[in-house]
Amino acid sequence: MPNIEKKSFDALVVGGGIAGVESAINIANNGLKVLLVEKDLTIGGKMIMLSKVFPTLDCSACITTPKISEVDRHPNVTIMTNTEVLHIDKQDKHYFKAQIKEKARYVDVSNCTGCQLCEDACPVVVPDQYQYGMVGRKAAYIPFNIASPRVASIDIENCSLCGACEKACPTQCIDFTQEDKEYEIVVKSVVIATGFNLFDPLKIPRYSYGSAKNVITSMEMERHLAPTRPYNHVLRPGDGKMPDNIAYVLCTGSRDMTVGNPICSQICCMYSIKQAQLLMGALPMADVTIYYINIRSFGKGFEEFYEQAKGMGINFVKGKIGQIDELENGDLKVRYEDINQGKLVESKHDLVVLSVGAMANEDPKTMFKADTWKQDEFAFAQQKDLFYTPSLSSIDGVFLAGTTSGPMDIPDTILSSGAASMEAIRYIKQAKVEI
Amino acid sequence: MEKKETFKIKRETHTVSQRVKDELKAFNQIRRKILEAIGEEELNIPDIADKIDMSKEETMYYVMSLVKFNKLQATAMDDMDEYYFYKIKE
Numbered sequence: 001m002p003n004i005e006k007k008s009f010d011a012l013v014v015g016g017g018i019a020g021v022e023s024a025i026n027i028a029n030n031g032l033k034v035l036l037v038e039k040d041l042t043i044g045g046k047m048i049m050l051s052k053v054f055p056t057l058d059c060s061a062c063i064t065t066p067k068i069s070e071v072d073r074h075p076n077v078t079i080m081t082n083t084e085v086l087h088i089d090k091q092d093k094h095y096f097k098a099q100i101k102e103k104a105r106y107v108d109v110s111n112c113t114g115c116q117l118c119e120d121a122c123p124v125v126v127p128d129q130y131q132y133g134m135v136g137r138k139a140a141y142i143p144f145n146i147a148s149p150r151v152a153s154i155d156i157e158n159c160s161l162c163g164a165c166e167k168a169c170p171t172q173c174i175d176f177t178q179e180d181k182e183y184e185i186v187v188k189s190v191v192i193a194t195g196f197n198l199f200d201p202l203k204i205p206r207y208s209y210g211s212a213k214n215v216i217t218s219m220e221m222e223r224h225l226a227p228t229r230p231y232n233h234v235l236r237p238g239d240g241k242m243p244d245n246i247a248y249v250l251c252t253g254s255r256d257m258t259v260g261n262p263i264c265s266q267i268c269c270m271y272s273i274k275q276a277q278l279l280m281g282a283l284p285m286a287d288v289t290i291y292y293i294n295i296r297s298f299g300k301g302f303e304e305f306y307e308q309a310k311g312m313g314i315n316f317v318k319g320k321i322g323q324i325d326e327l328e329n330g331d332l333k334v335r336y337e338d339i340n341q342g343k344l345v346e347s348k349h350d351l352v353v354l355s356v357g358a359m360a361n362e363d364p365k366t367m368f369k370a371d372t373w374k375q376d377e378f379a380f381a382q383q384k385d386l387f388y389t390p391s392l393s394s395i396d397g398v399f400l401a402g403t404t405s406g407p408m409d410i411p412d413t414i415l416s417s418g419a420a421s422m423e424a425i426r427y428i429k430q431a432k433v434e435i
Numbered sequence: 436m437e438k439k440e441t442f443k444i445k446r447e448t449h450t451v452s453q454r455v456k457d458e459l460k461a462f463n464q465i466r467r468k469i470l471e472a473i474g475e476e477e478l479n480i481p482d483i484a485d486k487i488d489m490s491k492e493e494t495m496y497y498v499m500s501l502v503k504f505n506k507l508q509a510t511a512m513d514d515m516d517e518y519y520f521y522k523i524k525e
Contacts, residue, residue, distance in 0.1 A: 123463070125458075125462045135496065136462075136497075157452075157455075161446050174439075175439070176442045177441050177445070213491075230503075231502075235495075238495070239480050285516075
């Protein structure tokens with residue numbers, strides 16, 4: 001196990017997104033030892049994949065990477081990526097045992113310089129999950145340029161074992177003899193920062209996602225707009241045409257009992273308005289229409305941001321989408337109910353973006369013994385008291401950071417992580433046991 | 436320094452699936468077709484798709500992958516400002 005000299009820590013932070021990173025830094029800054037575990041190959045979570053943040057339009061990566069650099073260099077933080085938490089068992093007050101599995105990366109992380117020569121040499125091409133399959137990647141690959149750690153990994157399921165990467169590697173860091181490893185970790189406290197899942201739009205077949213080539217999700221559009229984008233410009237995935245009439249469908253999978261999710265995802269209105277503004281910059285001649293039920297601009301500066309979008313010429317239509325159909329040329333026919341005029345209307349767009357909602361990530365449920373980890377009716381982590389102790393979970397000593405407990409935007413995630421880490425610090429300092 | 440050959444050790448315990456072999460073969464064929472179709476020209480996605488008899492969506496995926504792997508590069512847009520042209524990277 002790299003960089004871990006002892007197997008006991010003061011805190012285990014599960015999840016390396018912005019909530020986990022913020023929590024780990026806060027706890028470590030108080031002189032406590034933290035193990036940060038991330039199941040992906042890189043920390044940074046969803047935030048590092050975003051283009052910009054609302055309502056300031058600051059570069060998302062520019063905010064995330066200093067935090068990631070800070071946690072990466074922190075002497076009190078040990079980071080394990082490509083690692084899953086299998087079980088967390090509470091042994092006694094202030095004493096948890098966690099079983100974790102570090103999956104083989106087939107690369108010696110300490111020797112990899114991130115030169116990408118293995119990537120150049122690798123002959124295998126598979127869809128790049130970090131670009132939502134819009135472009136390919138190699139079986140020997142670095143997730144993306146600002147990944148942390150920025151080191152290669154071998155996708156063994158898709159590897160042809162040709163040995164080209166190993167021959168090309170100048171530091172001889174490729175090692176196919178690596179195997180998965182399991183560890184038992186003893187900690188005094190746990191912070192759960194496992195984030196949220198995006199709604200799967202295949203669950204609404206009438207929106208034609210997956211069958212109509214130019215219906216994409218908002219996260220795919222984020223990638224189009226990000227500096228580490230899959231294409232050279234914003235282009236339709238169906239044929240490479242530069243779109244000039246783009247529609248957004250808000251509340252895809254949110255506030256919708258037909259898919260079992262009646263709650264508002266809190267972020268979709270504003271990220272859609274943000275993307276629409278960015279599109280007006282990237283495609284100055286494009287028309288952008290946002291179909292909405294209600295615009296919920298509840299945060300600081302949000303209403304002004306919405307007004308700014310209207311002033312830029314973005315068309316807001318209060319309408320509920322009934323059906324999206326693909327036309328022969330790849331354009332989309334959108335059939336909707338115009339709520340203000342009370343009639344059914346059809347319109348044509350050449351790209352449709354589904355503003356997908358935030359759903360609960362139920363991973364923590366499998367980590368704890370049955371009946372100890374409680375969830376709310378929407379499968380998010382149950383908070384002990386929503387108003388007074390929102391960071392406390394149903395298990396004493398386990399704290400909730402960020403969207404583990406419900407949808408929230410980035411500033412609220414940072415606040416929530418601050419609260420969770422402070423509760424964890426208080427809990428650890430009260431510990432009377434030495435582990 | 437002597438080069439390791441740990442991939443040979445892995446071969447003893449891990450069988451490369453037929454799917455991986457088939458996909459590797461298919462990608463190499465498609466790559467060759469696309470590069471031959473473009474040749475000395477500059478073509479857009481619909482033109483390339485027509486030439487290699489593949490759907491525009493699939494062509495887009497492979498052309499963009501070849502751009503990413505530095506085999507192709509985007510040049511100018513057409514007169515209608517709709518499609519980029521792509522050529523072989525020198």
